[in-house]
Amino acid sequence: xxxxxxxxxxxxxxxxxxxxxxxxxxxxxxxxxxxxxxxxxxxxxxxxxxxxxxxxxxxxxxxxxxxxxxxxxxxxxxxxxxxxxxxxxxxxxxxxxxxxxxxxxxxxxxxxxxxxxxxxxxxxxxxxxxxxxxxxxxxxxxxxxxxxxxxxxxxxxxxxxxxxxxxxxxxxxxxxxxxxxxxxxxxxxxxxxxxxxxxxxxxxxxxxxxxxxxxxxxxxxxxxxxxxxxxxxxxxxxxxxxxxxxxxxxxxxxxxxxxxxxxxxxxxxxxxxxxxxxxxxxxxxxxxxxxxxxxxxxxxxxxxxxxxxxxxxxxxxxxxxxxxxxxxxxxxxxxxxxxxxxxxxxxxxxxxxxxxxxxxxxxxxxxxxxxxxxxxxxxxxxxxxxxxx
Numbered sequence: 001x002x003x004x005x006x007x008x009x010x011x012x013x014x015x016x017x018x019x020x021x022x023x024x025x026x027x028x029x030x031x032x033x034x035x036x037x038x039x040x041x042x043x044x045x046x047x048x049x050x051x052x053x054x055x056x057x058x059x060x061x062x063x064x065x066x067x068x069x070x071x072x073x074x075x076x077x078x079x080x081x082x083x084x085x086x087x088x089x090x091x092x093x094x095x096x097x098x099x100x101x102x103x104x105x106x107x108x109x110x111x112x113x114x115x116x117x118x119x120x121x122x123x124x125x126x127x128x129x130x131x132x133x134x135x136x137x138x139x140x141x142x143x144x145x146x147x148x149x150x151x152x153x154x155x156x157x158x159x160x161x162x163x164x165x166x167x168x169x170x171x172x173x174x175x176x177x178x179x180x181x182x183x184x185x186x187x188x189x190x191x192x193x194x195x196x197x198x199x200x201x202x203x204x205x206x207x208x209x210x211x212x213x214x215x216x217x218x219x220x221x222x223x224x225x226x227x228x229x230x231x232x233x234x235x236x237x238x239x240x241x242x243x244x245x246x247x248x249x250x251x252x253x254x255x256x257x258x259x260x261x262x263x264x265x266x267x268x269x270x271x272x273x274x275x276x277x278x279x280x281x282x283x284x285x286x287x288x289x290x291x292x293x294x295x296x297x298x299x300x301x302x303x304x305x306x307x308x309x310x311x312x313x314x315x316x317x318x319x320x321x322x323x324x325x326x327x328x329x330x331x332x333x334x335x336x337x338x339x340x341x342x343x344x345x346x347x348x349x350x351x352x353x354x355x356x357x358x359x360x361x362x363x364x365x366x367x368x369x370x371x372x373x374x375x376x377x378x379x380x381x382x383x384x385x386x387x388x389x
Contacts, residue, residue: 140237
């Protein structure tokens with residue numbers, strides 16, 4: 001295994017290279033450094049964290065001329081612990097799980113497969129869409145079909161955002177490893193502080209894409225992520241606009257604390273109406289010079305909102321979920337993490353306070369929109385109705 005090939009593949013080496021041999025000898029396998037007293041080993045290639053490496057140095061357990069791939073798990077480090085040691089040392093700004101995955105790929109593939117060009121090709125495609133260089137369908141299709149992984153006719157844009165600091169040490173590597181594992185042979189890339197996935201399939205659909213949303217939700221949870229999924233289309237020339245609306249809608253949903261049917265996975269069916277509320281509220285402020293969108297809301301929704309303020313209740317939130325689940329008490333209770341009897345009693349209380357006709361589809365649609373307008377004003381505009389009185 002050539003050192004230069006390893007350096008080019010990982011693209012993470014930041015501290016001294018004390019190289020005695022032009023190649024590693026890993027014929028005795030890779031040994032993982034665990035916490036506690038390090039043990040002697042016949043292996044010549046070791047993987048471990050910086051904190052464990054300090055323990056190795058402290059107990060003088062370094063094997064001479066062995067190679068150590070140390071994953072930097074600390075924001076700052078003392079370079080003195082890498083000096084004057086008779087070993088091949090690499091400090092890598094990545095996590096151990098990502099490194100082991102890459103080593104596994106590298107030993108199998110000879111480090112011939114690089115991820116950076118793959119991601120850059122996708123970014124270039126998106127930037128050219130943004131700048132209007134791929135405005136025709138044929139031109140955009142030609143570029144889209146030339147991406148690294150083969151594509152199919154129906155395209156779903158998936159946006160993934162993090163609930164933590166994306167710039168934290170090794171975090172992006174861990175996320176990309178998780179995405180690669182969940183979406184093998186799928187083009188995705190990091191773009192403007194989030195990940196954009198071009199998921200393609202043969203089957204035409206206006207509902208769910210053909211992967212398990214429940215499994216996707218579990219993966220997102222384990223990596224502190226959220227995702228929104230746009231409607232599939234067959235027009236690669238429209239993908240930038242779909243990306244922007246899907247990304248914006250996810251950001252609004254997270255600011256609002258909206259509860260999707262499947263945890264952490266927002267479908268376009270769920271986020272479309274809220275996106276319209278966001279865009280309409282922005283335009284309302286521009287045209288009328290006020291943030292008070294109460295004028296757009298149904299009077300009964302305003303009445304419920306006043307009740308919540310005075311009684312420290314959450315009827316408006318319950319009504320929103322109830323209407324968005326086609327008036328299902330069971331599904332509402334599931335999303336709200338409440339007992340179904342509690343939800344049932346709250347809905348009855350709403351009916352007592354108002355003259356709402358829940359059998360009229362148009363009235364329910366207007367009421368749901370009104371609930372979202374009032375919640376948006378509070379959560380995103382940071383204003384209660386009383387701020388305008």
